Amino acid sequence: xxxxxxxxxxxxxxxxxxxxxxWISDGKLAAAVSxxxxxxxxxxGNAPGDYVREQIxxxxxxxxxxxxxxxxxxxxxxxDIAKIVLEEKVAVVTTGAGxxxxxxxxxxxxxxxxxxxxxxxxxxxxxxxxGASALIAEGGESGGHVGELTTMVLVPQICDxxxxxxxxxxxxxxxxxxxxxxxxxxCGVQMxxxxxxxxxxxxxxxxxEKIIKAGDLCTMVTGKRLGHPVRSLRTPFARNYAKAEYSxxxxxxxxxxxxxxxxMAVVDGDAEKGCFLAGQIASVVNKxxxxxxxxxxxxxxxxxxLKKCEELVV
Numbered sequence: 001x002x003x004x005x006x007x008x009x010x011x012x013x014x015x016x017x018x019x020x021x022x023w024i025s026d027g028k029l030a031a032a033v034s035x036x037x038x039x040x041x042x043x044x045g046n047a048p049g050d051y052v053r054e055q056i057x058x059x060x061x062x063x064x065x066x067x068x069x070x071x072x073x074x075x076x077x078x079x080d081i082a083k084i085v086l087e088e089k090v091a092v093v094t095t096g097a098g099x100x101x102x103x104x105x106x107x108x109x110x111x112x113x114x115x116x117x118x119x120x121x122x123x124x125x126x127x128x129x130x131g132a133s134a135l136i137a138e139g140g141e142s143g144g145h146v147g148e149l150t151t152m153v154l155v156p157q158i159c160d161x162x163x164x165x166x167x168x169x170x171x172x173x174x175x176x177x178x179x180x181x182x183x184x185x186x187c188g189v190q191m192x193x194x195x196x197x198x199x200x201x202x203x204x205x206x207x208x209e210k211i212i213k214a215g216d217l218c219t220m221v222t223g224k225r226l227g228h229p230v231r232s233l234r235t236p237f238a239r240n241y242a243k244a245e246y247s248x249x250x251x252x253x254x255x256x257x258x259x260x261x262x263x264m265a266v267v268d269g270d271a272e273k274g275c276f277l278a279g280q281i282a283s284v285v286n287k288x289x290x291x292x293x294x295x296x297x298x299x300x301x302x303x304x305x306l307k308k309c310e311e312l313v314v
Contacts, residue, residue, distance in 0.1 A: 002178075002302050004187040006134060006165045010092060010113060011066050013037030014299050016178075017136070017167055018291070019192025020070025020094055021144065021277065022046065023266045024203055027058030029291065032200035034065035036292030041068040041094060049080035056088045066091035068115075072145075073098025074228070086110050094136060097145045097228065099123070104130045117169070119147025119154065121161045128162045135162060136190055139170030143193055143279040146170075146221060146231050152184070159185030173281040175301020182306070193279040194298070198291040204269030207276055210235075214282035223258075226251060233276040237261055241275075 004015040016038035018025065022045025030040030040063070042055045052069065059067050069090050071081050074097045082103045085093050093107055096117040104127075107114050113133040118124045124135055137158040139151025147154070151170040159166050168181035169190035181189045195201055196211045210233055220238055223229045225245045232238050244254055258275065265274030289297070 002299060004165075006167065006188040009133065009165065010039055012039050014295055015167075015188030016295050016298065017041060017068075017094075017169075017188065017190035018195050019142070019144075019169065019190050020044075020068075020072075020096065021192050021196075022072065023263055024196070024201065024277075025070070025192075026202060027055035027060075028062065028202060029195065029198060029200050030055075030067045031059045031062035031065075032198065032291035033195065033295070034059075034063045034067045036290070036295045038291075038295050039066060039068055039092065040291075041070050041092070043070045043072075044075060044077070044081045045072055046075045046077070048077050049084050052077075052081050053084050053088065056084070056090060068092030068094055068113075070094045070096060071100070072096055073100060082107075085112065092133075096138075099126075101126070101130055104132065108133075115167070118158060119149065121157050124158045124161045128164055132164060134165040134167060136167040136169050137186070138190070139168075140221075140231070141171030141280040142169055143219070143231050143277040143282075146229050151181075155181065155184040155186055171279060171281045173279075173284050173298070175298055176305055177281070178298060178302045179305040179309070182302075183309075191294075191298075193282050194285055194294055195291060196278065196282075197285050197288050198294060199288055200291050203266050206269035206271065207265055207274075208288065210276055211278060211282050211285050212287065214278065214285070216283045218282050219278055219280050226255060230275075230277070231279065233278050233282070235274065235276055236272050237275050 014037045018033040020041040020043035025043035033040035092113045115134045117136040140146040155168045165187045167188045168186035173194035222241045261275035264270040265276045
């Protein structure tokens with residue numbers, strides 16, 4: 001059985017985090033992942049505080065295991081949600097799309113484990129100095145907001161730059177990916193796209209179908225012109241957005257093109273206007289399972305891979 005420092009720190013059975021995916025990672029999915037032995041994470045995204053508080057309460061009603069909340073720092077509601085996680089005594093906070101420095105001390109003082117997503121060595125060093133509990137090193141293969149560096153390049157550099165436990169994210173959906181993350185120096189992984197196929201994931205059926213049928217070149221990145229690139233499936237929306245980026249449209253008009261597009265995908269399954277976020281690893285996700293089955297299947301694949309690697313040492 002695979003155990004690591006992050007399991008002991010958080011009181012979880014397996015070193016597997018479920019990614020915080022906006023409008024997708026709700027209280028139901030987070031609770032299912034936590035009940036399955038991983039760390040479920042509720043995504044705040046751009047949602048208002050009342051929605052996030054409701055999802056926290058749903059998760060609490062469905063599990064007595066630790067779970068977390070992911071705060072997207074670009075959100076206009078970030079300050080509100082930073083207070084809500086304190087009031088609700090959430091076990092773990094992960095952060096993305098920004099610098100959480102101004103919140104860290106208050107969260108730590110409240111006993112919350114603070115685990116920022118980092119996409120550079122400089123940010124990893126800063127978060128280490130400020131007392132973060134662990135770090136999530138997320139490569140550009142992941143879905144949603146992405147950085148420049150790949151997981152293969154980023155993770156070992158982050159591991160070398162910090163004494164904190166490092167969680168690898170981006171392009172991981174099976175035991176081989178988990179084993180590779182351990183080889184790179186990580187002590188756990190975060191998976192987002194793999195959990196899109198979970199029975200407990202409430203996305204529209206057409207969204208799940210797109211993930212399960214995805215091929216190896218299924219995703220593309222848009223939004224670089226605005227400074228916050230996003231990876232999603234190659235859909236009419238994504239292609240049209242990419243064309244608009246290279247037109248003479250204003251930045252404000254370009255920004256507005258994406259408003260509500262994710263919700264159209266998640267809730268309505270709108271194949272034309274929806275933005276279907278997914279990582280490059282979507283092509284290996286080929287069936288629906290419960291969250292617990294996903295975790296157990298992935299972790300059951302890790303040990304044989306690691307043992308096979310031992311055979312290479314002579």
